[in-house]
Amino acid sequence: xQDVLNTLGNNATNLLENVKNSEELEEIRVKYLGKKxxxxxxxxxxxxxxxxxxxxxxxxxxxxxxxxxxxxESKKEELKIKEVEERMNSEKIDISMSKQNLNTYGHKHxxxxxxxxxxxIFIGMGYSIAEGPEIETxxxxxxxxxxxxxxxxxxxxxxxxITDDIILRTQTSPVQVRTMLENKPPIKIICPGRVYRSDxxxxxxxxxFHQIEGLVVDKNISMADLKGTLNxxxxxxxxxxxxxxFRPHHFPFTEPSCEVDVSCFVxxxxxxxxxxxEGWIEILGAGQVHPNVLVAGNIDPKxxxxxxxxxxxxxxxxxxxxxxxxxxxxxxxxxFLSQF
Ligand SMILES: [Zn+2]
Numbered sequence: 001x002q003d004v005l006n007t008l009g010n011n012a013t014n015l016l017e018n019v020k021n022s023e024e025l026e027e028i029r030v031k032y033l034g035k036k037x038x039x040x041x042x043x044x045x046x047x048x049x050x051x052x053x054x055x056x057x058x059x060x061x062x063x064x065x066x067x068x069x070x071x072x073e074s075k076k077e078e079l080k081i082k083e084v085e086e087r088m089n090s091e092k093i094d095i096s097m098s099k100q101n102l103n104t105y106g107h108k109h110x111x112x113x114x115x116x117x118x119x120x121i122f123i124g125m126g127y128s129i130a131e132g133p134e135i136e137t138x139x140x141x142x143x144x145x146x147x148x149x150x151x152x153x154x155x156x157x158x159x160x161x162i163t164d165d166i167i168l169r170t171q172t173s174p175v176q177v178r179t180m181l182e183n184k185p186p187i188k189i190i191c192p193g194r195v196y197r198s199d200x201x202x203x204x205x206x207x208x209f210h211q212i213e214g215l216v217v218d219k220n221i222s223m224a225d226l227k228g229t230l231n232x233x234x235x236x237x238x239x240x241x242x243x244x245x246f247r248p249h250h251f252p253f254t255e256p257s258c259e260v261d262v263s264c265f266v267x268x269x270x271x272x273x274x275x276x277x278e279g280w281i282e283i284l285g286a287g288q289v290h291p292n293v294l295v296a297g298n299i300d301p302k303x304x305x306x307x308x309x310x311x312x313x314x315x316x317x318x319x320x321x322x323x324x325x326x327x328x329x330x331x332x333x334x335x336f337l338s339q340f
Contacts, residue, residue, distance in 0.1 A: 001049065001057050008038055009064040016071045022079050029072050039065055110340045111210055111329060114317045115192045118212055121236045122190045125229070127214070130189040132175035134196070138165045140174035144296035145253040160198050160207070168196035172213035173253060176289075176308060179215065180297025185304050186218040192313070203325045210313035217289065217299060217306035223256070226286055226307035230260055234283075238265040245280060254287025254308055265320075274319060281319055284311045 012032045019025045032039045043061050046054055108116065119129065132140075142154055153159065153170060160168040175191040191213040199205040216225070227246065234242045243263040251257040261282050264275035271277035286309035291301035314326055321340060323329065328336050 001053065002060060005042060005057070005060050005064060008032070008042070009067065012039075012064075012068050013071065016068070016075055019075055019079070022076070022083065025072065025075055025079060032068060033065065033072075039068070107338075107340075109329075109337065110317050110321055110323070111313055113340060114313050114320065115210065115212065117237065118233075118311065118313075118316075119190065119192060121233055122214065124236075125188075125232065127188045127190045130175050130179050130191045131193065132169075132172070132178050132191065134169055134194055135162065136167060136169035136174050138167055140177055141167055141169050141171070144177040144293065145173050146290045146292040146296075147252045151252060156198070158198055160196050170197055171195050172211040172310065173308070175213060176215045176253075177293065177297045180217065180294070180299050185299060185306075186216075187306070188216050188218075190214045201327060203327065206314070206326055206330065209326075212311045212313060214309045215289070215306060216308075217294070217297075217304055219304060221288075221305040221307055223288060223307070226288070226309065229307075230284075230286065230309065234262045238262050241268065243269070246286075249285060249287075251285060251287060253290050253293050255290045257285065257287035260284050260286055260309070274322065283316060283319075284309050286310070 012028065015028050016025070019028060029037075031037055034040065039061065043058075043065070046058055046061070049057055123129070138154070141159075142151065147153060159170050162168070172191045172193050172195060175189075175193070179187060179189055179191075193211065193213075194208055195211050196208055197205075199207050201207065214229075216229070227244070231244050234244045241263075242265060245261050245263075246258040247261065249257045249259045259282055261280035263269040264272060264279055264281055266272050266274040267279070269279040271279050275281050286307065289306035289308050294301040294304060294306065314329060317323065317329065318326065
């Protein structure tokens with residue numbers, strides 16, 4: 001019985017020494033130590049061995065089992081490392097590969113195209129770019145912009161609050177006051193940036209979108225200057241024949257306030273799908289800076305006046321590029337983006 005066990009142990013050890021991969025190792029383990037393995041069967045049959053030999057044979061069988069288990073364990077580690085190395089070698093990236101497949105270049109996102117084009121036009125008119133924080137205080141986002149305490153835009157349903165007086169800015173307008181506090185007139189800035197509202201996502205709404213704000217503060221600034229500026233912008237951006245029209249509106253931070261339409265750049269005003277047969281497309285809100293806002297910006301409204309305007313970038317991109325659903329602009333689907 002001892003001889004049988006020793007031979008069995010030696011055979012198993014020999015096989016294990018020469019094992020080539022994990023599958024083979026597992027086969028050997030099952031052959032000797034599995035439920036019906038050769039060594040397992042010997043251990044099971046101990047009952048039939050004469051009692052005086054049982055202890056000795058049992059100890060030998062157990063020793064052999066432990067020895068085999070140890071070898072299997074260390075072989076397993078060894079093979080694992082070897083197999084990872086082999087896989088890394090076989091998967092090595094061939095940097096000498098032909099560059100034929102790499103000749104497609106990325107380009108600007110449609111929203112960046114709109115923002116950069118608008119920036120270029122205003123920089124050409126002597127404006128500079130201003131920026132402000134996206135996490136803003138209620139002071140700069142509401143109070144300094146003449147929004148009374150009960151103004152509906154302060155509602156939780158519209159504004160994302162971080163604390164009672166810190167929010168995600170709902171508009172780029174806080175940059176107006178920040179700029180006035182840091183600079184003396186004349187001020188001519190535009191401020192592009194992300195803004196946040198507590199909206200759910202659908203074809204025309206998103207909790208995050210982009211605005212471009214414009215602000216001019218100087219002596220003797222009137223609505224005529226605003227109209228001249230936006231007229232010039234509209235012609236440069238939408239084409240020479242573009243007309244603009246002002247409609248009265250209300251914003252807390254401007255007085256008087258207006259919404260501004262451009263004549264449809266697709267049909268020229270006759271009516272089409274893009275302008276929903278109106279002939280006009282609304283592009284922005286504007287007005288003369290409210291005296292209270294100038295005061296909040298530490299500027300004397302008796303000496304200085306100003307105008308401000310604000311675009312929704314997504315709205316312009318959708319109109320200009322004929323995009324029917326806002327969500328396409330955020331999904332980063334290359335099939336969509338590569339069209340622009
Ligand atoms: Zn039209």
